[in-house]
Amino acid sequence: MTNSSLLNAAASDFPAWVSSKQARIEQTLAQTLPAGNIAPNTLHDAMRYSALTGGKRVRALLCYAAAEMCDTNIVIADAAACAVELIHAYSLVHDDMPCMDDDDLRRGKPSCHKQYDDATALLVGDALQSLAFEALSQPRLCNNTGLQASQQINMLNMLAKATGSTGMAGGQAIDLASIGKSLTQAELESMHQLKTGALIQAAVLLGAINGSNAQMAAVRTYAANIGLAFQVVDDILDVEADTATLGKTAGKDADANKPTYVTILGLALARQHAQKLYENAIAAIAPFGDSAQRLRELATFIMQRSF
């Protein structure tokens, strides 16, 4: 079997790849998070409750796919995927708090501040963020992995920027400030590029750390487009879920004050826009053929959440 046909054979089994990588990140997170019987027990319990509740782990999958494309060592990919998922988990815990989105449920379970209390949720988010940087700054990551310490510094700097006030936290601030306001599509896009796009882009770029300049540039464009597509699909799903469950979900009227791709573009144009972003993402990684197959499949996976 040639290398290329091996890749094709593997590529045909995307669902199995997703399952194995989801299991892998779950195990990595379980090992990285302090055990619930280590003091302070309640804080550690609550951190595990919040970070191990699953979800699709799209960010970790993107990181692993980019790592496979760029031959990044799996030890590095594990640490990067873990760090990104810890940052994502922290953001969900804080976003759910009463002073933010005030969500009582997260994936069908009580959100952290409901299961524990507000003070614990605050500390859980804080400590998950620290743990992300701890996981990515492990000195062992440069042991026989081909990673240079200077590259690891770049990864940490990239993650910090994606997480902070000019990344995810900044996007959340703009989102809060935009409630009840009308935004242009450009303003909405720039908000989402920070709020969800920055971390998705970091996930892909961290996975691609071993890549050539051409590969890094390509995955950067891929990530920027797929990050926005992810958000457009989210907005479409919100409307479709609304339609399907009309009158059941309280509080959605208040949400209607938030500008979305659907409120700005309408449903049909929003779908077209998502499709265009998807095509841009696919085009960016086209030069890398079979080695980019997982990233292509993930792009389709992200789109198929809605249609």
Added chain:
Amino acid sequence: MTNSSLLNAAASDFPAWVSSKQARIEQTLAQTLPAGNIAPNTLHDAMRYSALTGGKRVRALLCYAAAEMCDTNIVIADAAACAVELIHAYSLVHDDMPCMDDDDLRRGKPSCHKQYDDATALLVGDALQSLAFEALSQPRLCNNTGLQASQQINMLNMLAKATGSTGMAGGQAIDLASIGKSLTQAELESMHQLKTGALIQAAVLLGAINGSNAQMAAVRTYAANIGLAFQVVDDILDVEADTATLGKTAGKDADANKPTYVTILGLALARQHAQKLYENAIAAIAPFGDSAQRLRELATFIMQRSF
């Protein structure tokens, strides 16, 4: 003038050294924090409001003093002191929030959530933490400073551990859980070693990153002792401030439910304990003579806050 007499001459001017280093860290923070006219403006305004409000900057001073002892390049010391002060500022913003200590005032000004709102304060703390890791992961820190990238990784890992659930955030969780409970002196000490000790120790160790193994070991012992002494002095000050302002400060009765060195040891033994910790700290750095003068002066400075 010999090198030693130069040091002695400098050492005689401790207040000037403190002022110059306080001005230096203030300027470094002002340059590191995004300007208030960079989007999202309110978030950046609020970050600057919270991190530039001053205070004694004890952690930065400890970092600079350790750096001088170990000939750590000033560029590294600036970044380390800045990162530690950003972590400290984030912790104050979150600790002041209604779900935690619910403090409306911080250094005579409205605390962040009073000046802005709870959601902004949450994001300010989150983003200050990210900025600390961004500041310490700047690739330029290895340019002509004598710092190896692998040492920078160690610094980041050290800061992450000191900040997270087995460091500062963990100590805060134990502190919250201990309200209304009686602790032994050992339990109280272990809580403070995390809550304030871990970051103080990180400040000294980061400053000492260029030191020999013997220097690192000595400053570690120095920091562990001075960190606890700092807390004992804090507890003594709390009582003395209570006495002086009796009947003026509302809400202090509730605080009385928190175990302190004074409630466990009584005032006289608490003073003796602080003195013993101070002596341990001084003894640890004795072998380094004049080069440890600033650390000695800072130990005295910390003690003289109360007597």
